[in-house]
Amino acid sequence: MSYAAGIMSGTSLDGIDVAIVKIDTSAPEDPVYEFAAFESYPFEDETKKRIMTALSIDNSDVALICSLNFELGKLFGNAVVAACKKNNLASEALRFVASHGQTIYHHPQKEGLLEPSTLQIGESSVIAEIVKTDVVSDFRYRDMAVGGQGAPIVPYSEYILYRSNYVQRILQNIGGISNATIIPKEGMLKNVLAFDTGPGNMIIDELCQHFYQKPYDSNGSFAKQGSIHQGLLSEFMSHPFIAKQAPKTTGREEFGKDYVHDLLAKYQMPANDWIKTATLFTAKAIAEGVRPYVDKTGSELIIGGGGSYNSELVKMITAELPEAQVMIQEDIGFSSEAKEAVAMVILGHRTMERLPSNVPSATGAAKEVILGKITYY
Amino acid sequence: MSYAAGIMSGTSLDGIDVAIVKIDTSAPEDPVYEFAAFESYPFEDETKKRIMTALSIDNSDVALICSLNFELGKLFGNAVVAACKKNNLASEALRFVASHGQTIYHHPQKEGLLEPSTLQIGESSVIAEIVKTDVVSDFRYRDMAVGGQGAPIVPYSEYILYRSNYVQRILQNIGGISNATIIPKEGMLKNVLAFDTGPGNMIIDELCQHFYQKPYDSNGSFAKQGSIHQGLLSEFMSHPFIAKQAPKTTGREEFGKDYVHDLLAKYQMPANDWIKTATLFTAKAIAEGVRPYVDKTGSELIIGGGGSYNSELVKMITAELPEAQVMIQEDIGFSSEAKEAVAMVILGHRTMERLPSNVPSATGAAKEVILGKITYY
Numbered sequence: 001m002s003y004a005a006g007i008m009s010g011t012s013l014d015g016i017d018v019a020i021v022k023i024d025t026s027a028p029e030d031p032v033y034e035f036a037a038f039e040s041y042p043f044e045d046e047t048k049k050r051i052m053t054a055l056s057i058d059n060s061d062v063a064l065i066c067s068l069n070f071e072l073g074k075l076f077g078n079a080v081v082a083a084c085k086k087n088n089l090a091s092e093a094l095r096f097v098a099s100h101g102q103t104i105y106h107h108p109q110k111e112g113l114l115e116p117s118t119l120q121i122g123e124s125s126v127i128a129e130i131v132k133t134d135v136v137s138d139f140r141y142r143d144m145a146v147g148g149q150g151a152p153i154v155p156y157s158e159y160i161l162y163r164s165n166y167v168q169r170i171l172q173n174i175g176g177i178s179n180a181t182i183i184p185k186e187g188m189l190k191n192v193l194a195f196d197t198g199p200g201n202m203i204i205d206e207l208c209q210h211f212y213q214k215p216y217d218s219n220g221s222f223a224k225q226g227s228i229h230q231g232l233l234s235e236f237m238s239h240p241f242i243a244k245q246a247p248k249t250t251g252r253e254e255f256g257k258d259y260v261h262d263l264l265a266k267y268q269m270p271a272n273d274w275i276k277t278a279t280l281f282t283a284k285a286i287a288e289g290v291r292p293y294v295d296k297t298g299s300e301l302i303i304g305g306g307g308s309y310n311s312e313l314v315k316m317i318t319a320e321l322p323e324a325q326v327m328i329q330e331d332i333g334f335s336s337e338a339k340e341a342v343a344m345v346i347l348g349h350r351t352m353e354r355l356p357s358n359v360p361s362a363t364g365a366a367k368e369v370i371l372g373k374i375t376y377y
Numbered sequence: 378m379s380y381a382a383g384i385m386s387g388t389s390l391d392g393i394d395v396a397i398v399k400i401d402t403s404a405p406e407d408p409v410y411e412f413a414a415f416e417s418y419p420f421e422d423e424t425k426k427r428i429m430t431a432l433s434i435d436n437s438d439v440a441l442i443c444s445l446n447f448e449l450g451k452l453f454g455n456a457v458v459a460a461c462k463k464n465n466l467a468s469e470a471l472r473f474v475a476s477h478g479q480t481i482y483h484h485p486q487k488e489g490l491l492e493p494s495t496l497q498i499g500e501s502s503v504i505a506e507i508v509k510t511d512v513v514s515d516f517r518y519r520d521m522a523v524g525g526q527g528a529p530i531v532p533y534s535e536y537i538l539y540r541s542n543y544v545q546r547i548l549q550n551i552g553g554i555s556n557a558t559i560i561p562k563e564g565m566l567k568n569v570l571a572f573d574t575g576p577g578n579m580i581i582d583e584l585c586q587h588f589y590q591k592p593y594d595s596n597g598s599f600a601k602q603g604s605i606h607q608g609l610l611s612e613f614m615s616h617p618f619i620a621k622q623a624p625k626t627t628g629r630e631e632f633g634k635d636y637v638h639d640l641l642a643k644y645q646m647p648a649n650d651w652i653k654t655a656t657l658f659t660a661k662a663i664a665e666g667v668r669p670y671v672d673k674t675g676s677e678l679i680i681g682g683g684g685s686y687n688s689e690l691v692k693m694i695t696a697e698l699p700e701a702q703v704m705i706q707e708d709i710g711f712s713s714e715a716k717e718a719v720a721m722v723i724l725g726h727r728t729m730e731r732l733p734s735n736v737p738s739a740t741g742a743a744k745e746v747i748l749g750k751i752t753y754y
Contacts, residue, residue, distance in 0.1 A: 050490075055439055062437035066482035066496035070521070074492075105443035113427075115451075119443035123494075124750065125518035141502035142752065144447070354753055373501065373750040375519065376731055 001025070002095040003036065005080045005131075006344030009072070009102045009122065011176030011252055012201055012306060013051055014215075015042035016076060018083040019341035023095065023349060033161070033346055038338035039083040047075065054121075055104040055252065065104065065121065072102055073123030077130025084131075092132035098348025098372075099127055099137045100153075100340070106140075106251045108149035118150045124375040132377055136348035139371040143358040148365025151249040155181045155194040155359040156350070157343035161334075162302070163187065168295035170324065172317075173339065174200040174307025177250060178286055181362065182293045194362030195246035197289030198239070199255040201307050203278040206260040211271035217279070220312025226276030229269050236281035242288060247364050282307070283316035291321065299324040300332075308336040347371055378402070379472040380413065382457045382508075383721030386449070386479045386499065388553030388629055389578055389683060390428055391592075392419035393453060395460040396718035400472065400726060410538070410723055415715035416460040424452065431498075432481040432629065442481065442498065449479055450500030454507025461508075469509035475725025475749075476504055476514045477530075477717070483517075483628045485526035495527045501752040509754055513725035516748040520735040525742030528626040532558045532571040532736040533727070534720035538711075539679070540564065545672035547701065549694075550716065551577040551684025554627055555663055558739065559670045571739030572623035574666030575616070576632040578684050580655040583637040588648035594656070597689025603653030606646050613658035619665060624741050659684070660693035668698065676701040677709075685713040724748055 001024050008017040018039045024032040043051070053059045054068050076099055084091040101120030108116050124137035140150035158171045158181045171181040178200040182193045201216060208214045208222065217223055241250050264274075290301065301324040307313055308328040318326040329336040350357035356368035378401050385394040395416045401409040420428070430436045431445050453476055461468040478497030485493050501514035517527035535548045535558045548558040555577040559570045578593060585591045585599065594600055618627050641651075667678065678701040684690055685705040695703040706713040727734035733745035 057438045057440050060437070060439035060442075061434045062432055062442060062482045062496065063434050063484065063491055065437075065439060065442060066484070066494045067491040069496065070492045070494040073522075105439045107440065107443070114440055114444040115447045117443045117447040117500075119439065119446065123518055123522070125515070125522040128519070129522040129746075137750075138502070141500055142505070145450070145500070145502040145506040351753070369506075370753040373514075373752045375750045376728070376747040 003089060003093065004095050004345045004348060005083065005097045006341040006348065007076050007080060007097065007099040008341040008344055009076070009100060010340065011103055012205065013043060013048050014306065015040055016079040017337065017341040018079050019338045019345060020083060020087060020089065021342055021345040031349065033342070035335065035338065035342060037083065037087040038335055038341065039086060040337060041079045041082065051102060051104065069121040069123045070126055072121055073126030074130065076122045077127040080127070080131045094131065094133045096134045096136055096348055096352055097127055097131050098344040099124060099135060100139065100344050101137055106150065107253065108144070108151070108249050116144060118144055124373065128375045128377045134377050135375045136351045136372045137375065138373045139347055142369045142371050143363050143365045146366045146369055148358060148360065148363035149247065149249045150363065151196065152179045152181065152194040152362055153347070154340060154343040155192050155362040156189070156357040157346035159183055159189050159192050160346055168299040170290055170299060170301040172286060172290070172301055172303045174303060174305040174313070175340070176200050176202045176252065177255070178282065178307070180286070180290050182290070185295060185298070189359060190361055192359050192361055193246065193293060194359060195289065196249045198241055198250060198285030199282050200305060202252065202255050203260055204275060204282065206257055207274050207278055210260070210264065211274065216306070217275055217310060220279065220310040222272050223276040223279040223312040226270065226272030226274070228280055229267065229273050229277045232263065232267050232269070232277045233281060235263065236277070237284065242285055246289070247362060279310070279313050280316055283313055283320050286317055287320035294323045296323065301326045302329060302332060303327070304329040304336040304339040306337070380466060380470065381472045381722045381725060382460065382474045383718040383725065384453050384457060384474065384476040385718040385721055386453070386477060387717065388480055389582065390420060390425050391683065392417055393456040394714065394718040395456050396715045396722060397460060397464060397466065398719055398722040408726065410719070412712065412715065412719060414460065414464040415712055415718065416463060417714060418456045418459065428479060428481070446498040446500045447503055449498055450503030451507065453499045454504040457504070457508045471508065471510045473511045473513055473725055473729055474504055474508050475721040476501060476512060477516060477721050478514055483527065484630065485521070485528070485626050493521060495521055501750065505752045505754045511754050512752045513728045513749045514752065515750045516724055519746045519748050520740050520742045523743045523746055525735060525737065525740035526624065526626045527740065528573065529556045529558065529571045529739055530724070531717060531720040532569050532739040533566070533734040534723035536560055536566050536569050537723055545676040547667055547676060547678040549663060549667070549678050549680045551680060551682040551690070552717070553577050553579045553629065554632070555659065555684070557663070557667050559667070562672060562675070566736060567738055569736050569738060570623065570670060571736060572666065573626045575618055575627060575662030576659050577682060579629065579632050580637055581652060581659065583634055584651050584655055587637070587641065588651065593683070594652055594687060597656065597687040599649050600653040600656040600689040603647065603649030603651070605657055606644065606650050606654045609640065609644050609646070609654045610658060612640065613654070614661065619662055623666070624739060656690050657693055660690055660697050663694055664697035671700045673700065678703045679706060679709060680704070681706040681713040681716040683714070
């Protein structure tokens with residue numbers, strides 16, 4: 001039995017999530033992962049600003065990216081140490097830390113001179129030194145090296161944690177971007193399908209920032225006061241990503257600031273109508289995305305990520321998808337916010353054991369590969 | 378007994394060097410490294426241009442850096458496969474590949490908001506897939522995470538290969554930048570001192586490019602036809618790096634294009650006078666840098682790297698440093714051009730064995746650490 005920590009820092013730029021997980025390897029072929037603790041550390045505004053600059057094609061430069069890789073490594077390492085301390089655990093006793101890193105670019109398709117590629121930063125060497133243990137990082141690269149989209153990255157861990165012999169389970173994560181993992185009833189790992197469904201909180205957050213200088217729509221309170229604008233909704237739904245066949249991935253490049261501000265210049269309506277319409281679009285994109293795969297004999301759609309705390313969004317998804325039982329992670333005893341950081345531990349453990357953990361049916365990769373890189377303390 | 382490959386791609390942007398090394402571990406505590414083959418693959422102009430863009434603060438952006446990491450990974454992987462093929466070795470039989478990566482930024486000191494940091498690219502996951510074996514990469518980061526300058530990186534391997542009970546040996550590498558490793562007679566690893574001495578071929582190359590559209594001064598033929606300009610030489614020697622105490626590191630930031638073009642705007646003289654004066658500066662920077670450390674009872678200064686093939690430069694160093702016996706790698710049966718790629722194999726082997734290989738007395742690091750990251754095939 002040992003402990004490990006997972007670090008997630010998502011596209012929503014909320015901050016650093018740390019999950020501590022107990023790993024029971026008494027049956028080495030089938031390790032048991034038990035959730036132990038979760039802590040979250042918001043980014044300071046200055047850090048968030050530096051990340052926003054680093055992920056902008058217009059404003060980024062090599063010196064900033066070089067430095068920010070080390071800066072974030074320090075913040076990630078400190079976050080793990082703080083989480084361990086709060087939970088009375090010596091950080092050096094962790095068997096390993098698994099860090100996702102901050103994605104600052106992800107373009108899974110060839111575009112002109114640009115090769116399919118991805119870039120996460122938050123230097124593992126710095127994390128290793130601060131936490132005083134081995135670090136596994138850079139999970140997406142190896143999948144892309146065999147033709148995968150490098151995303152979604154969590155299906156393996158979702159399969160391990162959520163597979164059921166009684167019901168199909170659709171894990172719907174709503175972070176900056178939304179992604180779904182579909183685990184068939186009694187299914188094998190190779191039958192798992194996963195893909196991005198489109199925007200998560202990204203558009204809603206950008207609108208809240210624009211109109212209210214707030215980072216997000218707390219519990220959907222702005223959306224609840226708005227009305228739907230049909231013209232905008234149609235334009236949202238005409239985004240080419242919606243009609244694309246799965247597996248598909250998207251990112252801030254498609255649904256970020258530029259996209260929202262182009263629309264803001266085109267339509268006039270009250271702030272809450274913007275937010276309500278964007279919320280409905282987010283819900284519809286999810287429903288449209290998963291609908292073709294819903295098992296009519298029984299399906300649970302389990303929502304996780306920050307979006308699960310927006311009750312208006314959850315209500316809309318429930319209404320849009322009557323063919324599934326829609327719930328949130330907490331309804332089945334899991335933690336929405338901890339989910340991705342826990343996933344990192346499971347992927348990291350696979351890497352330490354020299355075992356693959358990508359899911360080719362989800363990413364489109366040519367084969368299973370061992371994800372990540374190991375940095376020794 | 379096994380084989381491994383080292384990949385070096387230096388600041389001079391010449392191309393990709395691949396060394397194949399036989400590792401004899403019959404005495405596991407003291408492995409023997411035997412040079413087996415060396416191949417070099419020049420970058421195509423387009424690749425060189427993309428790297429130059431990526432390392433420029435003004436022109437770089439996150440999308441290019443993201444893509445170029447994968448592009449270079451592919452070139453590095455292909456270079457190893459080609460080198461193996463040429464030497465009748467199956468690439469998947471290599472025990473590992475150790476890749477230095479292309480440095481696109483290195484600032485060892487804090488500068489305003491920028492933290493001490495370094496950035497090498499050439500994705501290890503892509504190399505692993507192409508070569509079909511494990512890869513060790515990113516050697517400089519871990520040293521910087523403990524306060525080191527992340528450079529020089531080769532002293533450990535130089536110590537292993539060149540230590541002598543009879544004479545002090547100074548390994549003088551002349552790539553884009555020049556660096557020296559000083560191995561005392563009968564010295565222990567902790568007595569090894571290493572530091573950058575200043576520009577290597579960087580200034581000379583920039584001038585050859587400017588005046589002749591040639592990448593370098595072949596065997597010093599332009600310098601041989603020029604005269605020394607004392608004003609320019611004094612200005613060169615007044616560069617603050619020259620008077621700095623070791624350990625010290627420098628890079629393209631200090632002696633690159635901007636530096637040369639500022640001087641070109643300031644002085645007027647024939648092309649070959651520029652080149653001769655720059656060559657003498659390069660020689661003097663080396664002599665000034667190592668002079669305080671020369672063992673008067675016997676010292677060999679062994680020149681490696683591309684600069685060792687510039688006989689005018691070697692002649693100048695010999696004249697500037699009468700207190701040492703100046704020679705080139707080939708004089709003692711080694712290969713100048715293979716030296717750094719061979720070093721990568723030795724460092725990579727240490728990492729695979731979970732052993733440290735930075736030299737704190739050379740980098741200024743607080744302690745010995747295990748360098749690099751491991752990517753499994």
